[in-house]
Amino acid sequence: TQLLEQSPQFLSIQEGENLTVYCNSSSVFSSLQWYRQEPGEGPVLLVTVVTGGEVKKLKRLTFQFGDARKDSSLHITAAQPGDTGLYLCAGGSWGGSNYKLTFGKGTLLTVNP
């Protein structure tokens, strides 16, 4: 069974601070996706990384896929209250002809003004 562990589970910071959240597994994934979920809404896909060591930037958000494709990190620079939400990582893997997405349980981020 593939598992994705996210840390920390909860994070409360002040506006303007930097933060990093982590997504770790003992399994290798063909892709790693990050989603943000706001209260009362469904998860929204932010980014997909597919190559070991890949780094993608989305404004103040930086996503990195580990060299061995077993882990990923999300770094937010100068966090804003609008960044508040549940951040989910999901690992994609193939089992025969089936593609499976394994979700972590998420990091709940609160950015206080």
Place this chain on the structure above:
Amino acid sequence: NAGVTQTPKFQVLKTGQSMTLQCAQDMNHEYMSWYRQDPGMGLRLIHYSVGAGITDQGEVPNGYNVSRSTTEDFPLRLLSAAPSQTSVYFCASRHRVGSNYEQYFGPGTRLTVT
């Protein structure tokens, strides 16, 4: 595109009642799925479909039925609601991008069973 839509947004049922959660997508995605999200448990896959007429079970299928008569629609039926089915339900569809898939979620249905 409206993306993935779900109705209703909220629902309260009594134990033993049945109901259908509706899901539709207008992106012509072959793959659709249903998840439930519970505190501390994350997203858990209930059922999925790889195309019209084809469905299969996920990790928590008991108490739920699905069918897929068209590419666009993928309803989830609760046969006899139980308090353990109190949860937030998300429908999703996905499409292939290179050798992987990207998934899109609906806004969710919050279900309470009393």
